[in-house]
Amino acid sequence: MKIGIISSYLPIHCGIATYSSYLIEELRILKNRVYIVCHKGGKGIDCYPAFNYDDPDLPNKAFRTMMKFAPDVVHIQHEYGLFGEQRGMNIIPLVNKFKLSQIPTVITLHTVPKKRNYEEKIIEKVLVEITDATIVHQQYQRELIIGRVGYKDKIWVIPHGAREINPASNAKEKLGLENKKVVLLAGYFRRSKNFEQVVKIFPKVTEAVDDAFLLVASGARRPEDIAYKDEFLEFVANSSTKNKIKVLLGPFSKQKFDLILSSADVAVLPYLKGAQSGIMAHCLAFAKPIVVSSDVQAMADLVQKTRSGLVARTNSELAEAIITILTDKNLAKEFSDNARRHVKKRVSWQIIASRHMDVYNKILKNRLSSRGICN
Missing domain, CATH: 3.40.50.2000 (Glycogen Phosphorylase B;)
Structure with a gap:
């Protein structure tokens, strides 16, 4: 054809x-x-x-x-x-x-x-x-x-x-994140993605998980996104946990982006609006446990259907969900296995x-x- x-x-x-x-x-x-x-x-x-x-x-x-x-x-x-x-x-x-x-x-x-x-x-x-x-x-x-x-x-x-792919086993070492529990924010800067909310609640996460580390991998394309990026970077600079936050600015090659995804222990999508998400598909492909906001029905429905992560309705629940995945190895493995199975059998x-x-x-x-x- x-x-x-x-x-x-x-x-x-x-x-x-x-x-x-x-x-x-x-x-x-x-x-x-x-x-x-x-x-x-x-x-x-x-x-x-x-x-x-x-x-x-x-x-x-x-x-x-x-x-x-x-x-x-x-x-x-x-x-x-x-x-x-x-x-x-x-x-x-x-x-x-x-x-x-x-x-x-x-x-x-x-x-x-x-x-x-x-x-x-x-x-x-x-x-x-x-x-x-x-x-x-x-x-x-x-x-x-x-x-x-x-x-x-x-x-x-x-x-x-979603791709069927195995994460790189040495990703944390290559990114200088050895012995860290990596919380990942990835995708293009957009105000609707609400990235700053994760920075706001990150002190609560680090109180419970001392080796938690926030990795932000993003870039900006549109003028309004560049303005938001600058606001976000200033927000990070003023955070009490800025020493536990690393921002990588794209664009990234496919190999570098795969390395970043491979390093994550949990991926967070705190979006306020949207629909399907390429980032979410990548997270499923790399079998990463996911935390999403309840504000985006498509993402919340998919996480619940696949049992690949947790849905947060409030800022407190967002922090607790991240902490739960970082501290409960069995639950994190279950989410990861479910994501991998969903990709292989359905998407x-x-x-x-x-x-x-x-x-x-x-x-x-x-x-x-x-x-x-x-x-």
């Missing part, structure tokens, strides 16, 4: 780019020819950078480039803001072009907010109506869309994939790619049936 993917792509530092790279790798293993049309800066096999984020001609450039390859199906990886101004409104004329050209089109909505602004309401409705299939990562997201837009037969739930990229093929084959079969063509 010839599959066209429209997405941000590596080496651009973006969670969607990383997600797409792992999915594409597995789709190619399944003997598909995959073409990537992406933002300028992307590189790779059959990768064609065609547009900038703020390009007013983005729909035409992406469409014309993709149509050169005569794809059997086009799959767009969507995130709000990824396709131009007004929350990425250029995605609307783009999907309409494929619709009018009778090209089967799939869209993955990586974020399905419970509360949407005006632009997001319009974009969500149009995308679900026009495309042949919509993929989301959580069942509650499917239910949200059905309640708001309908089209239940077109909405598929496919979880975020390895091999499984996720196979489920995508089910979607592609289904919509192609529907197209043939609607034209009266039988196999």
Whole structure:
């Protein structure tokens, strides 16, 4: 099958780019020819950078480039803001072009907010109506869309994939963290990720666990994120536990990021809002016990379903959850084993790619049936 993917792509530092790279790798293993049309800066096999984020001609450039390859199906990886101004409104004329050209089109909505602004309401409705299939990562997201837009037969739930990988055994030594119990905060700086909250409660953690050490691995891309990064670094500098906090500023190579993940005894995601998380998928891949905030339903549901960590509703519970995992070796091992089992049985990229093929084959079969063509 010839599959066209429209997405941000590596080496651009973006969670969607990383997600797409792992999915594409597995789709190619399944003997598909995959073409990537992406933002300028992307590189790779059959990768064609065609547009900038703020390009007013983005729909035409992406469409014309993709149509050169005569794809059997086009799959767009969507995130709000990824396709131009007004929350990425250029995605609307783009999907309409494929619709009018009778090209089967799939869209993955990586974020399905419970509360949407005006632009997001319009974009969500149009995308679900026009495309042949919509993929989301959580069942509650499917239910949200059905309640708001309908089209239940077109909405598929496919979880975020995760790698099957073994952590590096000497990671702490390489990072200068020997004999430390490492609490990890990782991912791009964003105010909604609430990283400072972990710094606030860290004195309570170190009172209970003397060798606890907070490792922060992050970076900033947008101007507003740079401002938050500077505030966060000042917050760390003023912390009473600043000697037990280390901040590594990215971007990181894949090898360095894997080393950082490998060093963690527990990973904390204290987010205030969001949906799926690439960082969470990485934590599951490396079988790291996770502590998440109850504010993000998708993450809380996944942690509880997989029994791979703890959910905290308050700051006090956040500190207690971290302390519990650092001091209860049996519980930490149970969480780790559960995470590893979940990846192997349910969300390895091999499984996720196979489920995508089910979607592609289904919509192609529907197209043939609607034209009266039988196999």
